[in-house]
Amino acid sequence: MSHPRELVTAAARRLADAGVASPEHDARALLAHVVGVDHGRLPLVRNVSAGQVAAYDALVARRAAREPLQHLTGITHFRNVDLLVGPGVFVPRPETELLAGWAVEQVEGMDEPVIVDLGTGSGAMAKAIAHEVPTARVHAVELDEGAHAWAARNLAGTGVELRHGDLADAFDDLAGTVDVVVSNPPYIPHEAWESVEVEVRDHDPELALYATGDGLDVIRVVERRAALLLRPGGSVGVEHADVQGESAPAVFGAAGRWDQVRDHEDLAGRARFLTARLAR
Numbered sequence: 001m002s003h004p005r006e007l008v009t010a011a012a013r014r015l016a017d018a019g020v021a022s023p024e025h026d027a028r029a030l031l032a033h034v035v036g037v038d039h040g041r042l043p044l045v046r047n048v049s050a051g052q053v054a055a056y057d058a059l060v061a062r063r064a065a066r067e068p069l070q071h072l073t074g075i076t077h078f079r080n081v082d083l084l085v086g087p088g089v090f091v092p093r094p095e096t097e098l099l100a101g102w103a104v105e106q107v108e109g110m111d112e113p114v115i116v117d118l119g120t121g122s123g124a125m126a127k128a129i130a131h132e133v134p135t136a137r138v139h140a141v142e143l144d145e146g147a148h149a150w151a152a153r154n155l156a157g158t159g160v161e162l163r164h165g166d167l168a169d170a171f172d173d174l175a176g177t178v179d180v181v182v183s184n185p186p187y188i189p190h191e192a193w194e195s196v197e198v199e200v201r202d203h204d205p206e207l208a209l210y211a212t213g214d215g216l217d218v219i220r221v222v223e224r225r226a227a228l229l230l231r232p233g234g235s236v237g238v239e240h241a242d243v244q245g246e247s248a249p250a251v252f253g254a255a256g257r258w259d260q261v262r263d264h265e266d267l268a269g270r271a272r273f274l275t276a277r278l279a280r
Contacts, residue, residue, distance in 0.1 A: 009027075011030070017064075033073045081131050095239070107179055182237045184239040215241065222236075
């Protein structure tokens with residue numbers, strides 16, 4: 001039998017040497033996963049069996065090779081919901097929780113708001129919004145087959161209508177009726193791939209990461225689709241790269257059909273998502 005504290009200390013040192021950004025957190029999360037307890041209850045575990053130690057060592061080795069933590073545990077947390085994730089789907093980031101929260105705020109007090117998530121990936125924003133606004137009619141679309149399969153698992157039983165298709169021409173039947181559109185589209189220019197962290201570059205699907213040209217091409221598509229879907233006065237929120245804090249909002253400003261175009265920072269003070277209101 002081994003003591004959890006000793007295992008975590010050794011694993012964290014190993015992960016730090018491998019360049020993992022959050023070695024202590026990941027070491028604890030992996031051990032909690034192996035022994036089958038919530039992360040917060042790990043201090044209550046007194047001993048770890050030999051079999052669990054072997055399983056833990058194998059997972060730490062994979063994490064040291066920069067396999068995403070969420071792929072190893074098979075789950076990630078997003079706002080107030082849990083999501084199944086793994087190879088073939090973009091792992092949602094904490095920064096995107098702010099965009100989902102903004103969407104929830106926009107529909108407060110509405111009886112049956114209509115919300116569309118363009119390019120839903122794992123279904124993270126759609127599931128979180130549906131959970132927090134039970135009266136909402138939430139719709140989501142995803143093009144990638146692998147990601148769509150993950151979204152189908154995550155959105156089963158939530159009431160979210162999930163479609164398989166391109167966000168560029170999705171939901172013609174909802175034109176002019178939507179209250180809020182949200183999107184976390186691909187926005188990394190292909191030439192910037194070397195700057196992407198290893199876990200993302202080597203394991204998240206390329207379709208979810210990279211946009212052609214200056215990285216704003218899909219955001220331009222979202223602008224056009226949101227303009228068609230929203231009712232006059234409806235709102236759109238779109239995530240973007242931190243270096244696009246001026247260029248991404250400019251896409252909406254140049255279109256000439258949006259009011260209140262502004263950008264929002266994440267918790268680290270970096271430009272993270274834009275919002276705009278369709279002119280009445």
